[in-house]
Amino acid sequence: MKWKLNFKKNTPVTEKPKKTKTREWVDAIVFAVVVSTVIRGLLFSAYAIPSGSMEGTQLTGDYLFVSKISYGSRMPNTPLSIPFTEPTLYGVKTYWDAIKLPYFRLPGFGTIKNRDIVVFNKPDEADLQYNLPVDERTCLIKRCIGIPGDVLTIVNTQVYINGKPAPNAEKQQTSYTVVTDGKDINPQLLTDLHIEIRQQLAPDTYEMIVPTANVTTLKSYSNIKSITPVIAQAGMYDAEIFPHNPKFKWNLDNFGPLTLPKRGMTIPLNDSTLTLYRRAIEVYENNKVAVNGKDILINGKKADTYTFKMNYYWMMGDNRHDSLDSRFWGYVPEDHVIGKAVLTFFSTDSTQNIFNKIRWNRILRPIN
Structure with a gap:
């Protein structure tokens, strides 16, 4: 070990040993993983379009950048997980759910607006048979059609928000x-x-x-x-359509009116409102709901009203007859929102040969 003299204090100081090449590589890899995890977790992430539900706005094979800071970065519910992997790999969980953090979102640059294209976790995977934390559920991409407090109606495929026709997507x-x-x-x-x-x-x-x-x-x-x-007739009940109850004879093309829950909004509790909002109260906001005769019990106590704790959104695909969306599983709670799709950075067409596979006209294309 080498010594050198510190002339200011007249005391010997040891020189730090030089790092080996292996140690330098390990440090570089750890630094890269940490930085990329922070960027992916808090700022941006990449997302591939897996299906045709957003055709022709977004195409199957498009690769997108999703901005998490647009609506505020959501902190992970399961912080202990293997980065850049699916929730399960060969049947084995890639996360440890012994530690689960409550929902928390950092301040963002804005809020979700009607017609934004949003990436979020699949709401119906909140059901018990999936047993998945929110941030480990399947990612979906749809267009936001309704925001908290909006009254949504669909009449012969045309969406109305608060009684006014909603603008249709350019390539719907x-x-x-x-x-x-x-x-x-x-x-x-x-x-x-x-x-x-x-x-x-x-x-x-x-x-x-x-x-x-x-x-x-x-x-x-x-x-x-x-x-x-092709238009499903008004009044024709479709059991696949939310709220999956014959009291509400709604279908893919004729739906509502439905008021989207808003944080702080209070509703009376009765047979009709419980049919429409029970899932939000029970599944998304973690209350135990029971019906005893004419009485509605929340967490064992009789309740005549309920006040929502979260905001809820209505998401639909631009490919209206080939999209599994809010019409099937209802509104999307705010804790499921991941971020806003902002840029198509790459795109491939699996139906083309190797020479025509890349869609050059879609590379680095802003999303709106």
Whole structure:
């Protein structure tokens, strides 16, 4: 060990031994993991579009940057987990849920607004059979259609917020019944117009998902006899649609009115409100709800009203007839919100060959 003299104090000082190459690499890797974990956990994360629920706004194969600071970074419920992994790997948990922290969110640059494209955890995985902490649930991406306190109604596919028609997304699409003259439709035409055949109903009749902007073009072809929007009739009960109760005869295209819960909002408790809001009260806000005759009990005490502790949002896909969204599992609680989709940084098309696989026109494309 080398010694050198400290002339100011006339005392010997030892020199620190130099780090080995291995130690330098280990330190660099640990530093990189810590920094990337902080960035991914608090600032931004990447997200890949897994399905067609947001077509044609966001395409399957798009890779996005999600801003967590736009709405405030959410602190993890399970802080002890393996970074950059799924909740389970080969059937083994990648997190330790012995330590669970309560919901907490840092201040952000703003709040969720109508028409924002939001990434969030899947609400129906709050059910007991999944047994997953909030931050370990599946990530979804949809457009926010309603914010806390909004009254949401859908009439023949058109969304109304507080009685006014909500602007439709520029590239929103839905399904149509298309009748032909019996001649085959050119597959290249369908590809060029971004049309998907959902099913063939008869030899000359198809259900197709057609971008709104391309309906007129499709009608112009001589072998197309008619194009009719597919709309579920008002008053037709669909058991798959929230709140999954025949008292509310709602369906995919005709729904509501439904008031979205807002933090601090108080509602009377009765058969109807309990049907609409029991999931929020019981599952998301962790209360024990019971019905004893005409009495409603919350945590063992009779209650005539309930005041919400969180804000709730309504999320829907732009591909209206091919999206599993709030119409099926209800509102999204604020503690499930991850962040705002802000940028498509890369995009690939799995249906194309290796030379045409990359969608160059979507790289570094802002999301709105």
